[in-house]
């Protein structure tokens with residue numbers, strides 16, 4: 001089971017998140033990003049957060065601690081926004097907290113310039129996303145944090161937000177372990193992710209035993225009442241069965257044809273040359289931003 005804490009202070013809503021998570025302090029003196037059961041994304045998003053996040057941790061990827069947070073909406077009596085109040089009022093009881101990483105920055109194309117992404121690590125992350133059909137780790141919404149951003153320790157990538165993974169649980173009867181993974185807009189696509197090495201290393205580690213361990217961490221209350229299943233354990237068994245079958249079928253879904261670093265560099269150079277060619281002479285002396293301000297860079301063009 002995940003550690004349980006009780007919220008002592010509702011600090012503020014995180015309006016950058018679509019599900020409007022909250023920053024919450026708890027009785028263990030920790031600060032957490034809390035995803036609420038009353039959000040529009042529903043309980044299944046929390047189930048996916050637990051299963052995929054705990055799987056990531058078990059496979060050695062960096063993922064902040066998850067806790068179960070007992071929350072009383074009375075703590076947020078000062079919250080002025082009616083919609084946020086409604087969300088909190090609907091979330092009395094158990095919710096999901098993630099350890100807050102102070103000063104962490106979202107992994108955007110600009111922030112990516114400040115840290116080194118290792119192709120082996122990128123491969124592991126893409127592999128996990130493909131296994132768990134995570135559709136929300138794109139260049140536009142990376143759900144990766146860079147932390148720490150101060151002090152002497154090197155900044156590293158941390159995974160967050162797996163609420164949009166395990167999409168098969170929205171239609172169990174159509175769950176296909178061989179379903180291909182659309183990786184074209186993956187946030188790490190331009191880092192030559194070594195997914196074959198990741199498959200060789202990680203697939204043997206995703207055993208039924210490990211899947212039982214991670215699914216056991218989901219509270220019964222978030223699994224109860226799933227149509228077609230008699231008990232929470234029956235739902236857990238369905239996750240275990242599907243993911244175990246998908247691991248065995250990795251040849252069918254393993255994304256392989258990422259552009260290499262050389263291909264990406266060559267494409268970049270071609271674009272730069274085309275841009276320069278179309279410029280008047282005086283503009284050829286201006287620093288080369290390929291005709292675009294850096295802030296508008298968009299990797300998707302490299303990914304096809």
Ligand SMILES: Nc1ncnc2c1ncn2[C@@H]1O[C@H](COP(=O)(O)OP(=O)(O)OP(=O)(O)O)[C@@H](O)[C@H]1O
Pocket residue numbers: 014016017018019020021033064098099100101102104105106136141143145160161163
């Ligand atoms: N543990 C954390 N530490 C620091 N910042 C965080 C943490 N978790 C989330 N954040 C910040 O909050 C933002 C929203 O979080 P998250 O993506 O988990 O929410 P969400 O509601 O699922 O968002 P969306 O559905 O829009 O992707 C992140 O992009 C990040 O900037």
Ligand SMILES: [Mg+2]
Pocket residue numbers: 017141143161
């Ligand atoms: Mg997010």
